[in-house]
Amino acid sequence: MAAAAGDEGRVLSLYEGWNAVGVHEVHIDKGWRSTYVKLSEPADDLAVLGPQRWAIAHGESGRVVILDGDDQPNTVATFEPAPLQVASADLNRDGHVDLVVASDGVRPLLHLLHGRAGGFSPPELVPLDPKGRTAPRLLLVDIDREGHIDVVAGLTTGEPQAPIPDHLRIFRNASHGGLVDEWRAQVQSPHQLDAADVDEDGLPDILATGPDGAWLQHSSGFGWLDSPEKLAGGTVSGGVLRDVDRNGHLDIVLLRADRQRIEVHPGIGAGRFAPTQHYDVGAGPIALAVVERADETLLVSANAEAKSFTTAKVVGAHTGPHRTGK
Numbered sequence: 001m002a003a004a005a006g007d008e009g010r011v012l013s014l015y016e017g018w019n020a021v022g023v024h025e026v027h028i029d030k031g032w033r034s035t036y037v038k039l040s041e042p043a044d045d046l047a048v049l050g051p052q053r054w055a056i057a058h059g060e061s062g063r064v065v066i067l068d069g070d071d072q073p074n075t076v077a078t079f080e081p082a083p084l085q086v087a088s089a090d091l092n093r094d095g096h097v098d099l100v101v102a103s104d105g106v107r108p109l110l111h112l113l114h115g116r117a118g119g120f121s122p123p124e125l126v127p128l129d130p131k132g133r134t135a136p137r138l139l140l141v142d143i144d145r146e147g148h149i150d151v152v153a154g155l156t157t158g159e160p161q162a163p164i165p166d167h168l169r170i171f172r173n174a175s176h177g178g179l180v181d182e183w184r185a186q187v188q189s190p191h192q193l194d195a196a197d198v199d200e201d202g203l204p205d206i207l208a209t210g211p212d213g214a215w216l217q218h219s220s221g222f223g224w225l226d227s228p229e230k231l232a233g234g235t236v237s238g239g240v241l242r243d244v245d246r247n248g249h250l251d252i253v254l255l256r257a258d259r260q261r262i263e264v265h266p267g268i269g270a271g272r273f274a275p276t277q278h279y280d281v282g283a284g285p286i287a288l289a290v291v292e293r294a295d296e297t298l299l300v301s302a303n304a305e306a307k308s309f310t311t312a313k314v315v316g317a318h319t320g321p322h323r324t325g326k
């Protein structure tokens with residue numbers, strides 16, 4: 001997987017089961033400048049807390065550690081079952097970034113760790129789901145737009161006949177800082193999530209992608225979602241909502257693993273789209289990142305087969321991809 005960093009012009013890479021984070025400065029014309037931060041053990045996920053400051057989830061040992069510049073990694077908590085996903089935002093608006101950790105296993109769980117001076121509070125447990133659910137995915141967004149960031153978990157079983165179908169579960173952030181299990185929205189295999197206001201009604205909408213396709217779910221207010229609208233079938237291994245052509249309207253970017261290309265649905269306002277643009281990528285694309293610089297927007301796909309990245313520049317009009325080895 002790859003994840004876009006908070007800093008301009010950079011993308012982070014983390015391949016599941018690898019014990020290094022790649023920090024890549026991406027220049028379409030001048031190639032890439034990459035450094036690697038070695039980890040003590042293979043990692044499953046990372047969240048960006050600031051420039052050169054990350055939270056790393058280690059599934060094998062159950063640890064979540066903070067890497068802060070060149071300092072030694074600091075273990076903030078150890079979980080049972082093991083953590084697989086970590087996300088960060090200031091949930092209680094006290095100026096300290098907080099962590100949400102999802103753990104996998106027979107009984108997936110959410111854990112909330114509040115940031116404070118010099119560290120984090122002990123984890124608070126938020127029950128996530130009955131047995132049989134795996135691979136919880138996390139998205140932090142103020143879905144009801146009342147001022148506090150809420151938690152959306154994507155839950156997948158991998159079994160079409162599961163007693164509880166795959167769904168998004170929305171935990172609204174009550175003003176006292178606790179999470180309230182509020183709402184479920186059915187959608188198939190939500191493996192990656194992103195949120196932004198696609199139809200420009202002031203409420204963030206959710207893009208869910210995975211091995212069964214891509215869906216857009218419009219917010220209908222109060223944290224509720226309309227029925228999902230199918231954008232694509234087949235395997236979609238990444239999805240991002242961003243104004244990549246910088247025309248002032250959000251675009252939908254999908255990494256179509258089955259077609260080996262990135263698709264951009266250019267937004268033209270009020271949830272309408274111009275004809276889709278395509279950018280070819282390498283074999284076995286597994287993750288998508290958008291890199292923004294002052295003068296360009298780059299689409300990056302991480303390709304598993306040749307362990308390569310493909311970079312394509314978005315300039316409103318289509319330009320060809322530029323391959324960079326890794």
Ligand SMILES: [Ca+2]
Nearest residue numbers: 090092094096
């Ligand atoms: Ca906080």
Ligand SMILES: [Ca+2]
Nearest residue numbers: 142146148150
């Ligand atoms: Ca909220």
Ligand SMILES: [Ca+2]
Nearest residue numbers: 197199201203
């Ligand atoms: Ca909306």
Ligand SMILES: [Ca+2]
Nearest residue numbers: 243247249251
């Ligand atoms: Ca746009």
